Structure formats: structure tokens, C-alpha cells
Amino acid sequence: MARVIAVANLKGGIGKTTTVVNVGAGLALKGARVLLVDTDAQGNLAMALGVQPRRTLYDVLVDGAAVDRCVLEARPGLHLLAADATLLGAQPVIARRPDWSRVLAQALQPALGAYDFVLIDSAGSLTPLNVNALVCAQDVIAPTTIEHFSVKSLDLLFTQVGRVKGGSGSIRMIVPTMYDPRVRQSGELLSSLRSRYGALVAPPVRVNVRLSEAPAHGKTIYEYDPRSRGAIDYALLVEHISKTFGYGAAAQAAPAPVARRPAPAVAPPTAAVASPRSASLAPSAESCPNCGRSLQHATLAGYRVSYCDHCRYKTQVLARER
Numbered sequence: 001m002a003r004v005i006a007v008a009n010l011k012g013g014i015g016k017t018t019t020v021v022n023v024g025a026g027l028a029l030k031g032a033r034v035l036l037v038d039t040d041a042q043g044n045l046a047m048a049l050g051v052q053p054r055r056t057l058y059d060v061l062v063d064g065a066a067v068d069r070c071v072l073e074a075r076p077g078l079h080l081l082a083a084d085a086t087l088l089g090a091q092p093v094i095a096r097r098p099d100w101s102r103v104l105a106q107a108l109q110p111a112l113g114a115y116d117f118v119l120i121d122s123a124g125s126l127t128p129l130n131v132n133a134l135v136c137a138q139d140v141i142a143p144t145t146i147e148h149f150s151v152k153s154l155d156l157l158f159t160q161v162g163r164v165k166g167g168s169g170s171i172r173m174i175v176p177t178m179y180d181p182r183v184r185q186s187g188e189l190l191s192s193l194r195s196r197y198g199a200l201v202a203p204p205v206r207v208n209v210r211l212s213e214a215p216a217h218g219k220t221i222y223e224y225d226p227r228s229r230g231a232i233d234y235a236l237l238v239e240h241i242s243k244t245f246g247y248g249a250a251a252q253a254a255p256a257p258v259a260r261r262p263a264p265a266v267a268p269p270t271a272a273v274a275s276p277r278s279a280s281l282a283p284s285a286e287s288c289p290n291c292g293r294s295l296q297h298a299t300l301a302g303y304r305v306s307y308c309d310h311c312r313y314k315t316q317v318l319a320r321e322r
């Protein structure tokens with residue numbers, strides 16, 4: 001049965017859609033069966049993945065169409081139930097129903113057996129569909145930029161999740177996005193986020209222009225620029241999410257198929273698409289040059305990233321044939 005995760009924060013422009021696309025694509029690269037659900041009428045998920053859906057969430061919620069007839073396979077193992085502006089018309093229809101907050105949960109239920117993860121992208125305002133997303137999800141991942149107002153908006157999210165779900169325990173992770181380590185205030189805010197929310201705070205995703213360019217090309221960051229900081233940070237976030245939600249223990253024990261194949265001299269943009277099971281995490285005998293602890297490895301889209309869980313040291317090289 002799928003783990004249903006809402007990616008939510010009641011603020012726009014803070015990296016929710018970017019996180020859904022690149023975490024979803026990263027999990028699919030690890031071999032997970034992933035469904036992305038767009039509950040934002042802006043329809044950014046389809047654009048970011050470069051696909052044009054014929055049917056959307058509107059058909060599911062208003063016309064009662066089955067989910068499996070409305071999803072499209074955006075990449076191997078990565079399905080999308082898209083949205084577009086018609087979803088604006090769905091909100092008043094849903095709001096009139098007596099069970100209005102469970103409409104999405106009921107619609108998705110028959111499809112859950114086909115996936116390991118369902119990631120729900122949400123709008124940055126308190127709409128009936130946002131409430132539906134929270135009701136439907138077991139867990140919430142909350143991206144936030146490292147800025148004063150964004151960090152403050154987390155309070156509102158905790159209150160909202162508390163109201164909808166009777167407690168804020170389903171907020172399982174806070175993902176700092178657009179983190180700029182060169183800006184002193186960013187470092188201070190990240191420290192205060194960590195001291196307030198402790199282990200809920202995931203490794204940050206740094207600000208990276210490649211992440212903002214990729215959607216215009218309809219590509220995930222692993223396809224658009226797998227060497228970029230954005231690709232490394234999202235690959236590490238995928239590993240963090242896999243560990244947190246207990247996915248991929250088998251993948252950790254066995255080397256991933258891609259590790260046995262020759263790596264291209266320069267990873268082609270489609271490499272990530274062509275190798276659906278191309279990421280793994282394995283413990284390492286190598287030590288961190290900063291603090292001497294054991295390094296971890298993630299292999300993603302043809303690159304082998306080594307990183308230290310303790311001091312956050314990271315390095316990446318093209319994956320080599322073993």
C-alpha cells in the first residue's frame with residue numbers, strides 16, 4: 001500500500017512543486033512506483049515534467065473517473081495525476097458535498113495498491129482541496145525557504161494540520177529550500193529551525209539556478225543537469241526520505257543495476273529516464289576527510305555522491321563500472 005505524503009506549506013513560491021518533482025523522480029529512479037497528484041490549479045507539475053495530460057484530477061473529483069484512467073506515465077515508474085485551471089471549477093462542487101474533506105481520499109483509495117509513494121502537491125493557500133490533501137495524507141513534508149516569513153508560516157501549517165488531523169504529528173519532515181550558505185542570516189535561520197524542530201529538519205536544498213531553469217525545459221534536475229548542486233541536494237533528500245519512510249532496505253543491501261553498467265563519459269539528459277532503477281545508498285569503508293566518520297554513498301543518474309551524515313561534507317564523481 002502506498003505511503004501518501006502531502007507536500008504542503010501555506011505559502012507559495014517556497015519550493016513545494018520543485019520538491020514534489022525531484023523527490024518523486026528520485027524515488028522512481030530508485031525503483032519505487034510513484035504517483036504525483038497535483039491539487040494546484042496552476043498545473044505546474046505537468047509543465048515541469050514536460051507532459052500534456054488529456055485527463056486531470058477534475059475528471060476524477062467531479063466526473064467520478066477512475067484514477068488509473070486519468071494518470072499518465074511521465075517517466076518510467078513515475079505517474080502523474082495532473083491538474084489544470086479546470087480544477088478551480090471543482091472546488092465549489094466539492095465544497096457542497098457533505099463529505100467534502102474526504103473526496104480526494106476516497107477517489108485515490110482504489111489506486112493506492114499500485115504505488116509505493118503518492119506525493120500530493122498543494123497550493124499555497126487554504127483551499128478545500130488543500131484540506132483534502134491533508135486529510136488524505138498519512139504524512140506531511142513541509143518545504144520552507146530559509147527566510148523569516150517562510151519560517152513563521154510553518155506555525156500556521158502546524159496549526160492547520162493540528163486542526164485537520166487532530167494533531168501535528170503527521171508533519172514528518174521540514175525541508176529547507178533555496179538555502180544560501182553564503183548569506184549569514186540563512187545560516188542563523190537554519191540553526192534556529194534546527195533548534196526548534198530538531199530531527200524533523202532535513203538536509204537543506206541549496207539555492208541553485210539550474211533548479212529554476214529545469215521546469216522550463218520540462219525536465220527533472222537529474223535530466224537537466226545531474227552534476228548540479230540541485231541534483232546532489234535532491235538526491236540526498238531522496239535518500240533521507242527513503243530512510244525516514246523505510247523504503248529501499250533491499251536496495252541498500254544489493255548494488256543497484258546501474259553500478260554494474262558502464263557510465264557514460266558525460267551523462268546524457270535522458271540517462272535518468274532510461275535507468276529507472278539507478279539509485280542506491282550503501283554504507284562505505286571510506287572516511288570523511290573533514291571529520292573522519294564513515295561516508296555514505298548515493299548513486300543517481302550516473303553520478304556517485306559521497307556524503308557525511310555528521311558534518312555534511314559532499315563530493316560527487318561519475319559512477320564507474322564495477
Ligand SMILES: Nc1ncnc2c1ncn2[C@@H]1O[C@H](COP(=O)(O)OP(=O)(O)O)[C@@H](O)[C@H]1O
Pocket residue numbers: 011012013014015016017018019044124177178179205206207208209211212213215230
Ligand atoms: N533550490 C532552489 N534554487 C533556486 N530556485 C528554486 C529552488 N527551488 C525552487 N526554485 C524556484 O523557485 C520558484 C518557486 O518554486 P516552486 O517549487 O514552484 O514553489 P511552490 O510550489 O511552493 O510555489 C520556481 O521558479 C522554482 O523553479
Ligand SMILES: [Mg+2]
Pocket residue numbers: 016017018040044121122
Ligand atoms: Mg507549486
